[in-house]
Amino acid sequence: MEPSSSARGQSRNERYSKTEKREGEDRWFILDNAASFMPALTNATATLAFRVSATLTERIRLPALQEAMASLGPRFPYFAVELRSGFFWYYLEPLTDRTPAPVADSRYPCLNMRARRRGSLLYRVRAYGSRIAVEFCHVLTDGAGALAYLKAVIMEYYRLLGVETAEPCGILRPGETPSPEESEDSFNKYFDRGMPFPERGRKAFHIPSLPLLPGQYRVTTGIIPLADALRAAREHGATLTEFMVAVYFASLQDIFRALPAPIRRGMRPILSVEVPVNLRRIFASGTMRNFSLFVLPTLDTRLGSYDFPEIVGRVHHYMQAEVHRKGISRQIARNVGGGRNLIVRMLPLALKGLAAKWVHSHLGEDTISGSVSNLGPVELPEPLASRVERFEFIPAPRVRCKSNVNLVSWKDRLYVCFGSLASSPEMERHFFTRLAGMGLPVRLESNM
Amino acid sequence: MPICPNCRVELAETAKHCPLCHAPVQQAQPVQPTESTQPPQTSEPGPAASAYPELAIDVDQFERLTEPQKRKVFLELSAVLSIIACLTVLAVELLIERRVGWSLYPVASIAYLYVIVAVPVAMRGRGWTAAWAVAIATPLYLLALDLFDPSSSWFPAIGAPIVAVVEATVMACAALISRMGRRGLNAIGVALVGASAVCIGVEIVLDAARGRPVYPEWSAIVAITCLPIAGALAYLHYRVMRRASLKKLFHL
Structure with a gap:
């Protein structure tokens, strides 16, 4: 009996979603759908590297951290890889002879990760004082994958110091056999060929600011009591993410309105904020590769000025309407369908790179004013939780959308981390001033 | 335990340098030992906990060859x-x-x-x-x-003297130029004088090797051309362009 077309499609999806090719010594990996074209977009500044860090309650003991990383290496074989160029696609080659080890932290995080350099890992663990920071290139994974790795490092580090965790609560441990699901490309798994593509975004406003000097990246972290932030969000009938997106929109609008009229007329009037969505919450997946897409709420300033409750309302309804399985499936259909297109597949890598740069610039960065990403509340079992003071989540530096914000909640605090390549901290000033104006106590820290 | 002054992490007892930033280590101040099974009492995240390093470090710099x-x-x-x-x-x-x-x-x-x-x-x-x-x-x-x-021998009569003349002249010019306080057009002048000397020396050697009377001909033309230019350059350098230098002239 002939298999049905849906069964054939499912079987094809299963085949495409397997990123691990061959086994043992000959093992290599293909990139997930979201990462396929990313390597062509990287350079010393736009590294696509983001950071998740945990500040412990006591100073880091380097020998234990080194040992923890070394013992976790085999547990995450899909991370211990280098990027290689094939004729048609990039691929990941295991670096079997290299033991992952911590490196020095820098004043400017997330910079100088050379993804395309032979022998370079696509992630690093940095130690400074009592802080362990993992910086991952987006080619490898997204925030959820990075956080899972950081939790594993913390647990193993403390285990080596004699702090045993009875209930690991899903944290991966050395010695376990990695599940094939961890390295799967879930985009391909949930690809539905029949879905229509989503509409293209319109070109959006970008904050007019000179860039920082090369080699600099400003990180500004605002620490806010979580209960106060949640209360403020609830008062506006929104979730925390929606509330923060609205604050970001309001700040963008303030900057836009404050521009002199002749300059403002030359700028694009659409404000648009990229809000990544962790698809693991919508589709069942245990992948450690990228599995997030974004929605793009917009405001059209030609329609007039928006007051804050109006912005929150628009963002809330947009998010409620867009963040669901059907809407996201359309994006997956567009991205995966493009990757499976025969013409795209037959293009040599160099031409794919040129095309990727054009698409990224014209259909990606051009349509986004900035991004707001919420990693959500981080949870750790005891006795680890009482030994971690804070978590931070720093966005990857972006050349066009210069100021972006990431959020992470830990215990009773919300950490709002701005990463900016703009010489002017205007966006941060507007954002945190608005929060403080709403009565939220904000404590700021910065590396510049 | 020794502590890295840059990374502020605790290192192995035997460490002489920090494996992260390669800085020499210092011994930590004596601290009260903490029970590893008891969570330490800490509080508000202090400024030290959130501070960033002073240095902008590119970790690849440690892997680059010296x-x-x-x-x-x-x-x-x-x-x-x-x-x-x-x-x-x-x-x-x-x-x-x-x-x-x-x-x-x-x-x-x-x-x-x-x-x-x-x-x-x-x-x-x-x-x-x-x-x-x-x-x-x-x-x-x-x-x-x-x-x-083995069928012919040209080194003793021609090769060795010409090499001697060229090397002696080049060394002399280099020594002279290296001792100049301010190098500019004067260095070009010295090089022209050296070139004239080499040409004269080569012609003398060739004449002697052929058994002809030693008499500068083509080398004299070279010298007559070069020496006035060298003189003019020296004049320009020392009298006119007092502040000129080759580095400025050629943006070196």
Whole structure:
């Protein structure tokens, strides 16, 4: 009996979603759908590297951290890889002879990760004082994958110091056999060929600011009591993410309105904020590769000025309407369908790179004013939780959308981390001033 | 436990340098030991906990080769490549003609090329020593070329004197230029004088080798052309363009 077309499609999806090719010594990996074209977009500044860090309650003991990383290496074989160029696609080659080890932290995080350099890992663990920071290139994974790795490092580090965790609560441990699901490309798994593509975004406003000097990246972290932030969000009938997106929109609008009229007329009037969505919450997946897409709420300033409750309302309804399985499936259909297109597949890598740069610039960065990403509340079992003071989540530096914000909640605090390549901290000033104006106590820290 | 002054992490007892930033380590102040099974009492995240390092560190810088390491790699690589080239030409001739003849010329040339490239690299910072080494290698190379062909001998009468004249003039000019307080057009003038001297010396050597009376002809024309220009350059340098220098002139 002939298999049905849906069964054939499912079987094809299963085949495409397997990123691990061959086994043992000959093992290599293909990139997930979201990462396929990313390597062509990287350079010393736009590294696509983001950071998740945990500040412990006591100073880091380097020998234990080194040992923890070394013992976790085999547990995450899909991370211990280098990027290689094939004729048609990039691929990941295991670096079997290299033991992952911590490196020095820098004043400017997330910079100088050379993804395309032979022998370079696509992630690093940095130690400074009592802080362990993992910086991952987006080619490898997204925030959820990075956080899972950081939790594993913390647990193993403390285990080596004699702090045993009875209930690991899903944290991966050395010695376990990695599940094939961890390295799967879930985009391909949930690809539905029949879905229509989503509409293209319109070109959006970008904050007019000179860039920082090369080699600099400003990180500004605002620490806010979580209960106060949640209360403020609830008062506006929104979730925390929606509330923060609205604050970001309001700040963008303030900057836009404050521009002199002749300059403002030359700028694009659409404000648009990229809000990544962790698809693991919508589709069942245990992948450690990228599995997030974004929605793009917009405001059209030609329609007039928006007051804050109006912005929150628009963002809330947009998010409620867009963040669901059907809407996201359309994006997956567009991205995966493009990757499976025969013409795209037959293009040599160099031409794919040129095309990727054009698409990224014209259909990606051009349509986004900035991004707001919420990693959500981080949870750790005891006795680890009482030994971690804070978590931070720093966005990857972006050349066009210069100021972006990431959020992470830990215990009773919300950490709002701005990463900016703009010489002017205007966006941060507007954002945190608005929060403080709403009565939220904000404590700021910065590396510049 | 020793603590890295930059990374502020605790290092192994035996550590002399921080493995992260390579800084020499310092001993920590004595602290009260904490029970590892009891969570330490901490509080509000203090400024020290959130501070970033003062230095902007590119971790790849620790993996880059140092200048001496780069020189060593270059010398080793160029030696291996030179040896392979020499063995190849020797093998080709042995295979085809079953003797060693013409292949000695490329072998000697490759060896000489290696010396004049490798010696300045190996003796970086000791310029005069390197210059003397190259000065000795050049006549040896020419002598070797002469010896490879037993049917004629040109080195004692022509090769050696010309090399001596050229090397002596170049060394003298280099010594003179290196002692100049302010180098500019005067250095070009000295080079022109040196070129005239070389031409005269070469013509004298050739005349003597042919058994003709020593009388400068074409070299005198070179000298008559160059020396006034050298004089004019010296005049311009010392009297007109007092602040000129070659570095400024050519944006070096």
